[in-house]
Amino acid sequence: xxxxxxxxxxxxxxxxxxxxxxxxxxxxxxxxxxxxxxxxxxxxxxxxxxxxxxxxxxxxxxxxxxxxxxxxxxxxxxxxxxxxxxxxx
Amino acid sequence: xxxxxxxxxxxxxxxxxxxxxxxxxxxxxxxxxxxxxxxxxxxxxxxxxxxxxxxxxxxxxxxxxxxxxxxxxxxxxxxxxxxxxxxxxxxxxxxxxxxxxxxxxxxxxxxxxxxxxxxxxxxxxxxxxxxxxxxxxxxxxxxxxxxxxxxxxxxxxxxxxxxxxxxxxxxxxxxxxxxxxxxxxxxxxxxxxxxxxxxxxxxxxxxxxxxxxxxxxxxxxx
Numbered sequence: 001x002x003x004x005x006x007x008x009x010x011x012x013x014x015x016x017x018x019x020x021x022x023x024x025x026x027x028x029x030x031x032x033x034x035x036x037x038x039x040x041x042x043x044x045x046x047x048x049x050x051x052x053x054x055x056x057x058x059x060x061x062x063x064x065x066x067x068x069x070x071x072x073x074x075x076x077x078x079x080x081x082x083x084x085x086x087x088x089x
Numbered sequence: 090x091x092x093x094x095x096x097x098x099x100x101x102x103x104x105x106x107x108x109x110x111x112x113x114x115x116x117x118x119x120x121x122x123x124x125x126x127x128x129x130x131x132x133x134x135x136x137x138x139x140x141x142x143x144x145x146x147x148x149x150x151x152x153x154x155x156x157x158x159x160x161x162x163x164x165x166x167x168x169x170x171x172x173x174x175x176x177x178x179x180x181x182x183x184x185x186x187x188x189x190x191x192x193x194x195x196x197x198x199x200x201x202x203x204x205x206x207x208x209x210x211x212x213x214x215x216x217x218x219x220x221x222x223x224x225x226x227x228x229x230x231x232x233x234x235x236x237x238x239x240x241x242x243x244x245x246x247x248x249x250x251x252x253x254x255x256x257x258x259x260x261x262x263x264x265x266x267x268x269x270x271x272x273x274x275x276x277x278x279x280x281x282x283x284x285x286x287x288x289x290x291x292x293x294x295x296x297x298x299x300x301x302x303x304x305x306x307x308x309x310x311x
Contacts, residue, residue: 074120081119081170086192086228088090088114088171088305 090114091162091172092305093191093230097207099178101197102237104131105274107175110195111136111149112283113301119170122150126158126187127177139281146286157186166190180210188218189225194232195304196261197268200239200252208234212259233304236267264303269296 038046050057092114094107107123115121125133136151150169154161158174165172174191176184188194196211198204211232219229234256236249253263268274273290274297277283284293303309 083091083166083169083172085170086090086307088092088193089117089302 090170090193090305091166091174091191092193092195093174093176093184093187094195094197095174095176095184095187096178096196096198097180097210098198098204101178101199101204102268102274103127103178103197104135104175105278106195106197106235106237106268107132107173108135108149108278109283109285109297110301110305111171111173112147112285113298114171114173114305115147115149116285117170120150120168121171121173122152122165122169124158124162124165124172124174125151125153126155126181126183127175128155129177132175135278135281137281142280143282143286146282154183156182158183159186159190162187162190180214185214185218188214188230189221189227191230193305194230196232196234197237198234198256200236200245200248200267205252205255208256208261209259212261215261231262231307233262233264235264235300235304238270239267241269264300265309266296266300266303268300271296 046057046060049055050060092110094103094110096103104127111121111123123132123136125131125136130153133151133153136149139146140148140151152165162172162174174183174187176187194215196208198208215230215232222229236252239245239249249267256263271290271293273284273293277286277289277293284290284297288294299310
């Protein structure tokens with residue numbers, strides 16, 4: 001059913017505007033700019049990768065962050081120990 | 090802990106023991122590296138294979154070294170909780186320099202006259218290394234021989250006991266427990282594995298665990 005009065009030409013035009021405004025669904029993640037200052041080249045590469053691999057920007061960044069934290073944890077673990085201790089099993 | 094696996098004789102299972110020691114030490118959740126100072130590079134290849142084929146099991150880093158390994162080992166000691174060094178079956182610069190920095194020396198040997206004879210020379214090296222360590226203010230290296238590839242026959246125990254007496258008379262310690270010649274030790278090495286990675290052979294698992302404790306603890310467990 002039409003959501004405007006077909007006899008009211010004014011409403012017909014404004015109805016279209018109203019309908020366009022009501023479409024407030026968010027654009028997909030890989031179409032928005034990152035909400036932080038990111039070098040353009042990195043931003044462009046991220047967006048391109050997201051599109052090419054059918055992923056979202058957020059999921060790629062999250063995965064990279066997790067991986068980095070894992071390595072960092074491993075690195076810190078290494079820096080806390082040393083093999084000079086005479087302890088084995 | 091820095092563990093050196095070495096002897097003057099080849100083919101006595103040094104690389105197999107080094108791999109098992111590295112994995113067992115890595116199971117203590119301290120980062121562990123297996124240093125291959127043997128030009129054959131079998132331990133290094135084993136560790137690479139483990140990383141490639143079995144990424145989900147306890148990992149052991151690896152590195153190849155030759156010549157005087159002291160400074161490189163000291164540098165690694167700041168990064169790793171445990172270092173296992175596999176030296177080739179010969180009196181080499183790597184073996185001697187390793188004896189100056191390691192906490193433990195594991196000397197695998199067969200229960201055979203020709204093998205035991207070579208231990209005299211190793212015993213001499215241990216004495217010389219400990220003199221050097223003492224002059225540097227270090228504690229002595231704890232060297233223990235482990236009899237490998239023994240037979241699981243009752244009458245073989247008498248041979249092991251006799252060999253133990255001979256080796257102890259040379260001034261070297263001997264592991265209370267020998268390593269029986271089992272196919273599972275060889276089979277487990279496939280694609281960088283050890284008997285600790287699966288419980289396919291519980292006897293081998295228990296045995297290796299017992300032997301490593303006897304070799305690496307300051308006092309051998311009962």
